[in-house]
Amino acid sequence: MLVWSDKMSEEKKSEAKDFEPKIVGFLCNWCSYAGADLAGTSRIQYPPNVRIIRVMCSGSVDSMYILRALLEGADGVFVGGCHPGDCHYIDGNYKARRRMVLLQNILDTLGLEKERVWIRWISASEGQKFADTMRDMTEAIKKLGPNPIAKKWNI
């Protein structure tokens, strides 16, 4: 884990200081994506570390997508869905939530911190919440350091 400390070598120090996490974000079309849109049109500033992919529902995000992003070297994965009870497809986000619990077990086996994968409920009117969440997540991943799998070439 690459957290800045005095004992680090100079090279590592600069690496930790300059570390800008790459976050892949899967946002549901009906709520979180619209929330991100609102953050943009309202000109709310948030860290540019997230690469957004629009999906129709948080329930359509197979854990495979998340695993692939992590194995390809993403430092964090964000899944955004409608608030519980508000899913456009009635229960997609409840299912996404269950899947996230299962994925956390797989991440345990893989030995990756489960804090690298976030799922949050953000409605279309919560532009500010989206920006805040992105800021929190970027900070949290910076503390965790780069994804150690990114350097593995034998996977």
Add this chain to the structure above:
Amino acid sequence: MSKQKILKVKNSDVNSAVNDFLKELLKSGKLSALLVPQAVPSKKVVFPVLVSDPNKLDANVFAPLLPVSTAKMISKITKFQPSDKPIGVVIHPCQIRALIELVKLNQASLNNIIIIGVDCLGTFSVKTYTDLAGKKNPSDMIFDDLKSNTDKREQYMRSACVVCNQPVPINADIIIGVFGMDTSKEILIEATSDTGSKIIEDLKLDSAKDVKKREKHIKDLIDGRTKKLEAFIKDKKKHVGIDGLTSFFDKCVNCHNCMKVCPICYCRECLFDSSVFDAEAYKYVKKSESKGLFKMPNDSLLFHLGRMNHMILSCVKCGLCEQGCPMDIDLMDVFIPTAESAQKEFKYHPGKDPQEKVPMIVYREDEYVNVGEK
């Protein structure tokens, strides 16, 4: 509902007693066919065989071998159209559990399927079995073991069987029991459902009087195995973690055989066999440039983790993936611990309750409320 009967064994020959019993079921017309483990003409291995002519029945139900998933064979028979005639299937406990999971996943039908479960004495890998079969009958070996109440057979057993704490059938219609029985004289025939009772009611079998010895034997066996399972999980922690797991799968050639032999992996075309991951040459070069190098075939860890994610909650720990691996990767070392923890998380026991739904298609509004909030 449970009816326990005694099947007399002559000259310590359990196999012919069981064969006579099964023949009787076929002859009486109560079953129109039987899927049983039976030796192939070369006698090298025992495979599931669908027998309809009682005279050609030569079953070896206690052969310590599971070359293919019996549950998958029943899925093959019933998936296209459920059977209109009663078919008996003689099947190991782990395969009953797999069958129940396949039924839940709409891949098999229990209509007119009579499940005849056998007490599982453990199975050997196909290679061990064929090596042994050249010298002596592996079934005799396990019965010697049972008689002397020892576990000499364990050195030959697959690791999944050594730590299996569910060796007694559940959800069967009829159980053929040997645990705690004096197998030189008698074995147990137990009807555990109405269908099962109807089938054995006409047979001239004495009622079992005392099964306390059997109950104790089973309890001791399960307790012992549970301890072994816990020790196994503790020991295999070394494979957990990025370094442990990547080196664990280092030998993988990405043949996907573990997926093909898995009773739970039922997709006609697995995502990993499809062209989803095909890419242009420049993308390979780009990927190489990002790390400086990468091993090919690529995405093998993604395959294993993705497959794990899709099937682990229904994993019945039969170990066929490990037996099917051409590179001898001990897959159970990773799959058993992960299955235990994931199934515990959802309080789900695969194969236990046919009415229960698989966890990934149901939810409760008030569960896991912390996931998704700070």
